[in-house]
Amino acid sequence: MNIALTHRTGGYYNREQVIGKDGDFTTAPEISGFYGAIVGLWCLHVWQQLGSPKHWNIVELGPGRGTLMHDVLHQLKRKECFPTVWLLETSKTLRQQQKECLASYPQKKFWLTPREGHELVTQENRAEPTSWHGDNPTVFIANEFFDCFPVEQVSCVRDDDQMWQWFQRCVARENNKFVWDTRPISAEKAKTLLCASMRTTIEQEKERHLSSRFSVECRPYDALWIQALGEWVTKHSGAIFICDYGYEAQNPKKANDTIQAIRGGAKASPLDHPGTADITAHVDFGALQRELAEYVDSTVCSQGQFLLDLGIIELLQMKSIATTPHQAADWAQGVHRLVAPEQMGWIFKTLTAISPSKKP
Numbered sequence: 001m002n003i004a005l006t007h008r009t010g011g012y013y014n015r016e017q018v019i020g021k022d023g024d025f026t027t028a029p030e031i032s033g034f035y036g037a038i039v040g041l042w043c044l045h046v047w048q049q050l051g052s053p054k055h056w057n058i059v060e061l062g063p064g065r066g067t068l069m070h071d072v073l074h075q076l077k078r079k080e081c082f083p084t085v086w087l088l089e090t091s092k093t094l095r096q097q098q099k100e101c102l103a104s105y106p107q108k109k110f111w112l113t114p115r116e117g118h119e120l121v122t123q124e125n126r127a128e129p130t131s132w133h134g135d136n137p138t139v140f141i142a143n144e145f146f147d148c149f150p151v152e153q154v155s156c157v158r159d160d161d162q163m164w165q166w167f168q169r170c171v172a173r174e175n176n177k178f179v180w181d182t183r184p185i186s187a188e189k190a191k192t193l194l195c196a197s198m199r200t201t202i203e204q205e206k207e208r209h210l211s212s213r214f215s216v217e218c219r220p221y222d223a224l225w226i227q228a229l230g231e232w233v234t235k236h237s238g239a240i241f242i243c244d245y246g247y248e249a250q251n252p253k254k255a256n257d258t259i260q261a262i263r264g265g266a267k268a269s270p271l272d273h274p275g276t277a278d279i280t281a282h283v284d285f286g287a288l289q290r291e292l293a294e295y296v297d298s299t300v301c302s303q304g305q306f307l308l309d310l311g312i313i314e315l316l317q318m319k320s321i322a323t324t325p326h327q328a329a330d331w332a333q334g335v336h337r338l339v340a341p342e343q344m345g346w347i348f349k350t351l352t353a354i355s356p357s358k359k360p
Contacts, residue, residue: 002150007275013093029067032337035307038306042352047083047139049354055136059087059140061225062144063098084109085102089113135236138233138237143241147244148278149222149281153218168193180271217257227291229292231295238354240351245348299353302341303338307338313339
C-alpha cells in the first residue's frame with residue numbers, strides 16, 4: 001500500500017489530479033465548505049479552551065488540496081486568530097496545490113513530509129529551532145489520513161490436533177500479475193502484529209471469535225501516530241481531530257478485510273495497476289480511543305453527529321437567507337451528503353480530544 005500510494009515517481013498521490021470532481025474520489029471538505037467551517041469553529045472553541053494563546057500551531061496531517069485548511073483559516077481569520085500552520089504532505093503535486101490554495105492567508109506556513117512530522121512530534125532527530133518544538137499549544141487535524149496507512153491481515157486455523165496455525169496475507173507475483181497469497185507465521189509474529197496494532201491478545205482474539213478459523217486486520221502504523229499525538233498534546237497542551245471512515249467496535253465478519261481501491265470514482269482491485277488507484281482500509285476508532293486513553297480523554301462519534309452537534313444545520317440556514325434559492329439548494333444537498341446516515345454520516349467517524357493548557 002505504501003509503495004503504491006507514495007512512491008516518488010509512480011505513487012498514486014503524485015499523480016496530477018486525484019482529489020475532487022475531476023479526480024478519483026472526493027472528501028468531505030471538497031463536497032461542502034460547511035464541513036471546513038464547522039471544523040474551523042471547533043478549532044476556535046479549542047483555542048478558547050486553551051486560554052486563547054497568542055502563539056499556537058495548527059498541524060494538518062495529509063491536507064489534500066488544502067481545502068480544509070483554507071476553510072478552517074477563514075473561520076479563524078474572522079476572529080483575528082492567526083496560528084502558525086504546519087502541513088504534513090508527501091506529494092509534491094499536492095504541496096503545490098496547497099500553496100496555491102492557502103496563498104491569501106497571512107499565517108506562517110511550513111511543509112513537512114509525514115516522516116519528518118512524526119520525528120518532530122516524537123522529538124526524534126529534532127533540529128532546532130522551530131516553533132513546533134516550543135511550548136506552544138498545537139491542534140492536530142487528520143481528515144482521511146489514517147485510512148491510507150498499510151495494514152496487515154493475519155488468519156488463524158485450528159488443525160486436527162487442536163493446534164493453532166497462523167498465516168499472514170501477502171502479495172505475490174503470478175503470470176506477470178499481482179495476486180493475493182498467504183504464508184505461515186509463528187504465533188510470536190502474530191502476537192507482535194496484534195500488539196503493535198493496539199489489538200487484544202491472541203487468547204482474547206480466539207475467545208472473541210469462538211471458532212476454529214478467523215481473520216484479523218491489523219493497523220500497526222496507527223499506534224505509532226496516536227501515541228505520538230497523545231504524548232504531545234498532554235505535554236504541551238493542544239487538541240486532536242481525526243475523521244475517517246471506520247468503526248468503533250470491530251465486527252469479526254465485516255472488519256477482517258476492509259482494503260479497497262477507488263479509481264475514477266468506482267471500486268477497483270487493489271492489485272490492478274498499482275499507483276493508479278487510491279488504496280485505503282477502514283480505521284479502528286475503538287483501538288485509537290483505547291490507546292489515546294493513556295494520555296487524554298477522547299470522544300468518538302459519527303461524522304453526522306459531530307457536524308449536527310456543532311450546528312451545521314443552523315449555519316446552513318443562516319447562510320441560506322442571503323443567497324439564491326439555487327445556491328441554497330446546492331448547499332443543502334452537500335450538507336445532506338455529509339450528515340445523512342445512508343451517505344457519509346454514519347460510516348465516517350470522528351475522534352476529538354482536548355488536553356487543557358499547562359500555562360496558568
